[in-house]
Amino acid sequence: MATSDPVYLRVVEDIRRQINDGTLPPGAPIPSRAQLTRKYQVGETAARHALRALAGEGLIIGRVGSGHYVRERPDLLPLHRWRFLEHPAPFAADLQAQGRRVTWDWHSEPAEAGAQIGPRLRLPETAMVTRTHFVFRGDGKPLQLATSYEPVELAMHAAASGTPDADRRGLLARMSSHGVKVTEIVESVHTRVPRPAESDALDLPAGVHVLHVERTHWAGDRPVETSDIVVPGDRFQVVYNLPV
Template identity: 30%
Template sequence: MVYEVEAPKYVRLAQTIQRRIEDGTYPPGTRVPSENQLVQSFGMSRPTVVRALELLKRDGWLESRQGFGTIVRGRPAAAEEKDRRGREALERDESRTPGRLVEVGEVPVPARVASALGLPKGAKVLMRRFLVEEEGEAVELVSSYFPAALVDGTELASSEALGGSLRDHLESRKKVRFDHVTERVSARLPEAGEAGLLGIPDGVPVLSLLVVACDAAGQALQVSDVLLPADRQELEDTYRLS
């Protein structure tokens, strides 16, 4: 069972504005649409829009300038650090990472992954599952899924650990370009095989970080489900209060 709470509306709106800043729709130095325009464009209430803008100002994406309104600052340096876990999953070199490749093969696409890849229920995808270890202890189980159309002409189906990242491999072999990532965090009880690989007892949940990597058009190229034993994790963030 997966326990996943959808992000609040203001957070989802803030994430949409972030993506528009990153793709150049709202370039640095320009004004973002007015509150009225955002209310009309996204069909959200004014308090939701105001809260989203305040969140983006707090995190350094936007700033208020007297006489100019709300101005785009661009992607803050701190945001690069917060993306570290998802980027690691995409850019990990299997041949140089402590651990082992435990499974490679065609599998029915899991429901959460199907939604991200835009595939129907029961469709087949290629899965590469890698167990990351530190000093002989399993610390992370990464299951990466690829649509069949991206597998032909690559070494993704190889049972050997690949040199370089899976991202680099796809970009060089299929001439695609990874553009942005969406991360979704949830908690669930692991399947028996997952629990066995991670070495956790019955009843201990895992944190699931679903990393959806897309091209500039928003088409998902790779989805990685990163499982972390919940009893060994501590999430921490530090930020200023206005």
């Protein structure tokens, strides 16, 4: 954080240590700016910077008219990547197996492959694909965003959201109906700062990163579907089964 008053880092480091070692447990109040200035012998600006930095790290959360508190840290849910490949919504099936009530919204639309998706599907940038957006919720809370891209000739038959005739089969079954046998699924996972729209859609506190899974289904040497899957980094851990 750019500031001419680096003394604020001393405050940040001490409060961060207390949160990490449990001295300040989840839900505990954080001293106010006035209290920080007295306790650490720093100025008002340093106290303000310290609170902003701690909130930016996702360690504390502000409540209007009440001050700052240590943020609750939920237990990480396992996100199994290979348990429900044949299910129309593997993420939903995984959470349902864990006893969660899962709902999701989706809609499809035609789009150009563009500079990002074209190379992933080995298509020209101007080629048309079917883009499908999903929002998954567990017990009413948004938990996953996903955007899937398929060549138009292989995509879901219904492009309107929620239509009764929408092809609800799993991707493997749909591809098989086109005579396409998926032979490999490749995923890469990285963490990143969420985009503003993702923060809003997933209701993310400040400072929380997301896990971004880039997934591509291959039929031999041909990519037949690619997706960007985004989940909150403070709620999930990605689990892979590797048969030996």
